[in-house]
Amino acid sequence: xxxxxxxxxxxxxxxxxxxxxxxxxxxxxxxxxxxxxxxxxxxxxxxxxxxxxxxxxxxxxxxxxxxxxxxxxxxxxxxxxxxxxxxxxxxxxxxxxxxxxxxxxxxxxxxxxxxxxxxxxxxxxxxxxxxxxxxxxxxxxxxxxxxxxxxxxxxxxxxxxxxxxxxxxxxxxxxxxxxxxxxxxxxxxxxxxxxxxxxxxxxxxxxxxxxxxxxxxxxxxxxxxxxxxxxxxxxxxxxxxxxxxxxxxxxxxxxxxxxxxxxxxxx
Amino acid sequence: xxxxxxxxxxxxxxxxxxxxxxxxxxxxxxxxxxxxxxxxxxxxxxxxxxxxxxxxxxxxxxxxxxxxxxxxxxxxxxxxxxxxxxxxxxxxxxxxxxxxxxxxxxxxxxxxxxxxxxxxxxxxxxxxxxxxxxxxxxxxxxxxxxxxxxxxxxxxxxxxxxxxxxxxxxxxxxxxxxxxxxxxxxxxxxxxxxxxxxxxxxxxxxxxxxxxxxxxxxxxxxxxxxxxxxxxxxxxxxxxxxxxx
Numbered sequence: 001x002x003x004x005x006x007x008x009x010x011x012x013x014x015x016x017x018x019x020x021x022x023x024x025x026x027x028x029x030x031x032x033x034x035x036x037x038x039x040x041x042x043x044x045x046x047x048x049x050x051x052x053x054x055x056x057x058x059x060x061x062x063x064x065x066x067x068x069x070x071x072x073x074x075x076x077x078x079x080x081x082x083x084x085x086x087x088x089x090x091x092x093x094x095x096x097x098x099x100x101x102x103x104x105x106x107x108x109x110x111x112x113x114x115x116x117x118x119x120x121x122x123x124x125x126x127x128x129x130x131x132x133x134x135x136x137x138x139x140x141x142x143x144x145x146x147x148x149x150x151x152x153x154x155x156x157x158x159x160x161x162x163x164x165x166x167x168x169x170x171x172x173x174x175x176x177x178x179x180x181x182x183x184x185x186x187x188x189x190x191x192x193x194x195x196x197x198x199x200x201x202x203x204x205x206x207x208x209x210x211x212x213x214x215x216x217x218x219x220x221x222x223x224x225x226x227x228x229x230x231x232x233x234x235x236x237x238x239x240x241x242x243x244x245x246x247x248x249x250x251x252x253x254x255x256x257x258x259x260x261x262x263x264x265x266x267x
Numbered sequence: 268x269x270x271x272x273x274x275x276x277x278x279x280x281x282x283x284x285x286x287x288x289x290x291x292x293x294x295x296x297x298x299x300x301x302x303x304x305x306x307x308x309x310x311x312x313x314x315x316x317x318x319x320x321x322x323x324x325x326x327x328x329x330x331x332x333x334x335x336x337x338x339x340x341x342x343x344x345x346x347x348x349x350x351x352x353x354x355x356x357x358x359x360x361x362x363x364x365x366x367x368x369x370x371x372x373x374x375x376x377x378x379x380x381x382x383x384x385x386x387x388x389x390x391x392x393x394x395x396x397x398x399x400x401x402x403x404x405x406x407x408x409x410x411x412x413x414x415x416x417x418x419x420x421x422x423x424x425x426x427x428x429x430x431x432x433x434x435x436x437x438x439x440x441x442x443x444x445x446x447x448x449x450x451x452x453x454x455x456x457x458x459x460x461x462x463x464x465x466x467x468x469x470x471x472x473x474x475x476x477x478x479x480x481x482x483x484x485x486x487x488x489x490x491x492x493x494x495x496x497x498x499x500x501x502x503x504x505x506x507x508x509x510x511x512x
Contacts, residue, residue: 046387074289077388077391082385084382085382091381104292123389
């Protein structure tokens, strides 16, 4: 569980985070959503320590991250996996070397054992046989999966994903979402995802934090969104007519007035 | 940002890179990789420059020494001392500032922009220690070796040119090399080489590590790092000559 209280961050005169507090739950996919510039990425970077918040406290399972020394943070970070928006794979290394890198750095296992672990995670992300390919030789979706494989290779307790679906087609996005959801449940990790993808919000949003102008505007899960009367949230999530129709259908389904095939139920 | 802000950040980067490696084996591998990149990778250009600077020195010195009263062995002495004192350490290092410096700045800049440095930080790795220190260490090990090689090749290039242009025979050249030789010159050249190696690696590392923006900024910081390194080499060259000669 990651709890953060009253996080404030400003760059010059611009206030980016204005007292954000929330609890990210273990074993659930915790989503941070909001328009561009709402402070999602800055919040995530504060949580992992890439930015220092000006005020507030971050607590990882009862341990205050804000008060930790650099050495303590380094140890905690070995329990954190992160998938970056652009995957951030090391260009000069192959897929196998990328995934093996954290193992080389933090374990004293034999090469065969490390290779076995690499193959295990590659199988888990459905990339068997891609070991020797360079990042430049694989597609965007595959890069994301290699990024996930590298993030989970040390069995992290916390998984951060920054826009995991950006630049991917809807089908691949669904595959990535499903994979993240499965890993979260399987390993009981605390997953925090920054996303714009409405499909992700509706499919895997166990615990959603909606931010507007650096402030917490709304929290809930994907089911709560359907019935939420928050005007800003509705305008953000159900921006198009198509999505508004989808919302109406979901509401009717939830109220038992429509079946799963879109047919009205006559009572 | 003004000069003092840059200088302060540069010093903090150097301080930050001094920490215990997370895994000595991985760091050693990275150090060897950098030695190969910086040293072996620049060997070709260093050899070519050295041979030609020695050759040109011989021809031009002979052109200027027209008096029949001056022995031809003097040409070899002048070439030897110029190559050892100035050409091998300074000229080679200025060329290496372009070759190695731009490579270091663009490599780190690209890693910063594509979030690879952030990825390493998240893993719990001290990126200054892992990315900057092996580069500086590799430069300090390999560049003085290349300067020694440049001295030898420069002097040999002068000998070849002297013979080929019928300026002086190989025997006369060799005799000249032995006359009035001061071993301190080599020590001085090596002190320069170590200083320049540190400049060539640490300044581009600073510009690359702290780059902000996109590919345009990577190009700009790479160019800036080469310019600043060259100016710092020339300043250090003068300071060392004034202090040690």
